[in-house]
Amino acid sequence: xxxxxxxxxxxxxxxxxxxxxxxxxxxxxxxxxxxxxxxxxxxxxxxxxxxxxxxxxxxxxxxxxxxxxxxxxxxxxxxxxxxxxxxxxxxxxxxxxxxxxxxxxxxxxxxxxxxxxxxxxxxxxxxxxxxxxxxxxxxxxxxxxxxxxxxxxxxxxxxxxxxxxxxxxxxxxxxxxxxxxxxxxxxxxxxxxxxxxxxxxxxxxxxxxx
Numbered sequence: 001x002x003x004x005x006x007x008x009x010x011x012x013x014x015x016x017x018x019x020x021x022x023x024x025x026x027x028x029x030x031x032x033x034x035x036x037x038x039x040x041x042x043x044x045x046x047x048x049x050x051x052x053x054x055x056x057x058x059x060x061x062x063x064x065x066x067x068x069x070x071x072x073x074x075x076x077x078x079x080x081x082x083x084x085x086x087x088x089x090x091x092x093x094x095x096x097x098x099x100x101x102x103x104x105x106x107x108x109x110x111x112x113x114x115x116x117x118x119x120x121x122x123x124x125x126x127x128x129x130x131x132x133x134x135x136x137x138x139x140x141x142x143x144x145x146x147x148x149x150x151x152x153x154x155x156x157x158x159x160x161x162x163x164x165x166x167x168x169x170x171x172x173x174x175x176x177x178x179x180x181x182x183x184x185x186x187x188x189x190x191x192x193x194x195x196x197x198x199x200x201x202x203x204x205x206x207x208x209x210x
Contacts, residue, residue: 014050016046017045021203021204024040025041027069028200035125036071041068044063045063058101060102066094070090073090091126113149113151115147121171122141123171125175140175159209160207175195176192
């Protein structure tokens, strides 16, 4: 059969990224009304890029992970206010998921990434109010989020290497909590705030590209 006058350009296959991450963050904003802001956790980032133009790869990204900010309190028993104080942990934590758009740039020695998307944060605030276990105040939230992340991948061997990233997540929370644990939440004069607000983070880990 005769060959076509113009050969069809071969389409490049999609590219994939997957990374296992350690997360180190800070929870600014209204979370600081309740808890110390330093946080840590872990995460998984994946992306697929069906379209390419030069060294740019365009596609979609998924992220899922957990991050928490613990704070050690020392509380006395209600029956012995001047007695020994027992250690109790107070925590603000988020299990967050996000879907969005991804841009990857393959340079000579590094791989640049940018992700923008939205998702869901399953959040929890646990506030001990006394020395015994079981008397804690617990607040939960299931809230939409907006997340942006940039990253630098450093190949070590073939398509495998290290990745370092920075991300910011805004939580649109409706969980309003009294700042004073002894205050009446139904009193209109009670000062309240949102423990699930926002967090920024640095992450690093292992990344594979295909």
